[in-house]
Amino acid sequence: MTTPASGSSKAPPRDPLEQYLRSLELRDRREKKHEKYINIITDYADKAAAKENERRLAERDAPATTTPAATTPDTKARSNWRYGKSSPGPSVASPADPAHITQLRADLASSNKIRSEQQIELKAVEEERNMLRTTTTTQARRIEELEKKTKILERRVKDTTEELKGQRQLAEQAQDEMMVMQMEVNAKDKDLKKAEADVQMLTSRWMQEKGEDARKMNEAVEKAQKKR
Numbered sequence: 001m002t003t004p005a006s007g008s009s010k011a012p013p014r015d016p017l018e019q020y021l022r023s024l025e026l027r028d029r030r031e032k033k034h035e036k037y038i039n040i041i042t043d044y045a046d047k048a049a050a051k052e053n054e055r056r057l058a059e060r061d062a063p064a065t066t067t068p069a070a071t072t073p074d075t076k077a078r079s080n081w082r083y084g085k086s087s088p089g090p091s092v093a094s095p096a097d098p099a100h101i102t103q104l105r106a107d108l109a110s111s112n113k114i115r116s117e118q119q120i121e122l123k124a125v126e127e128e129r130n131m132l133r134t135t136t137t138t139q140a141r142r143i144e145e146l147e148k149k150t151k152i153l154e155r156r157v158k159d160t161t162e163e164l165k166g167q168r169q170l171a172e173q174a175q176d177e178m179m180v181m182q183m184e185v186n187a188k189d190k191d192l193k194k195a196e197a198d199v200q201m202l203t204s205r206w207m208q209e210k211g212e213d214a215r216k217m218n219e220a221v222e223k224a225q226k227k228r
Contacts, residue, residue, distance in 0.1 A: 045106035056117055075186060104171040111164045115157060122153045
């Protein structure tokens, strides 16, 4: 009975390996939890883009006497939402988190769409302004209104372009961090496979030693019985 006890002391401790496997399992569970946030953020971004499109269509179809400044709070609110000042969605802690990357991509696509709409609207306003310049002086007031609206749209396009540039940089940075993390995970997986192979080899060696010890003990018992 003392022989197996002494042999078990030669087996390597499995606590570090179990801890590492447990950490991998916790990591997988944590990543799966973010699937709900990814869906929420994507749906919110789609709804925000749809509302912005409806507002711009309504603004474009509105009478010419509509005050352009009325749309300024929406732009500020949208800008604050993009920069996270009053975001109604769930916050993301890590910039390299998949949910965070999905939100950045959604914001990037929304900004591209908004900038394209603004550029189209700006071009239409500029064309109308150029046509009115050749007409009678009774349209001078309309030209002045279009000049103001053109400046507002130019400023919005400039702000959206700068915002888009920052979002692109954040997305690239998060993508780089994800690549680094993936390389680290691959290295850990390689170490894990090596550790498993070592454990298997040591276990086989230990079993072989125990089998040899048992065989020797059986031979000794048989010899003792024969002597009797």
